[in-house]
Amino acid sequence: MNWTEIVIHHSAELDTPAFNAAAIKRYHTKTLQMVDMGYHAVVEFVEDDWFVTLGRRWYVAGAHTIGHNRTALGLCFVGNYSLAPPADGMLAKGAEAVRLWQSLYSIPLEAVHKHSEFNATECPGKLFPWVQFLRMCGGK
Numbered sequence: 001m002n003w004t005e006i007v008i009h010h011s012a013e014l015d016t017p018a019f020n021a022a023a024i025k026r027y028h029t030k031t032l033q034m035v036d037m038g039y040h041a042v043v044e045f046v047e048d049d050w051f052v053t054l055g056r057r058w059y060v061a062g063a064h065t066i067g068h069n070r071t072a073l074g075l076c077f078v079g080n081y082s083l084a085p086p087a088d089g090m091l092a093k094g095a096e097a098v099r100l101w102q103s104l105y106s107i108p109l110e111a112v113h114k115h116s117e118f119n120a121t122e123c124p125g126k127l128f129p130w131v132q133f134l135r136m137c138g139g140k
Helices: 020-031 088-105 130-136
Strands: 005-010 041-046 049-054 072-077 112-114
Touching (some): 005 088, 020 041, 041 088, 049 088, 072 088, 088 130
Parallel strands (some): 041 072
Antiparallel strands (some): 041 049
């Protein structure tokens, strides 16, 4: 794939102590009948640490943002960030993933988007600190 952008999401579900990426994959494949999880990676908190779990393979189109699945890598933060903002540690771990993708695929910071920029949704949540997150991804 020729990745030119990154789209940031939230799961809109509370983060549990287990690896939620497995539950997201199960929901996408069993309930929504997708071939895999729609996101390329998931950021979550498990057993006192932050993790980025790989989702859909990076050479396969996503299933996360209508009209952008062939151009955008999808990163999902587990939690509902319309109810409370994500922890700084979660933002930092997600920013690491974004910086990796930016480096691998020459994606500029201007091409990192909120899901809500493209579809009628609050995603990644009304309380997601977008400006702070972009700074962590290398912005000013």
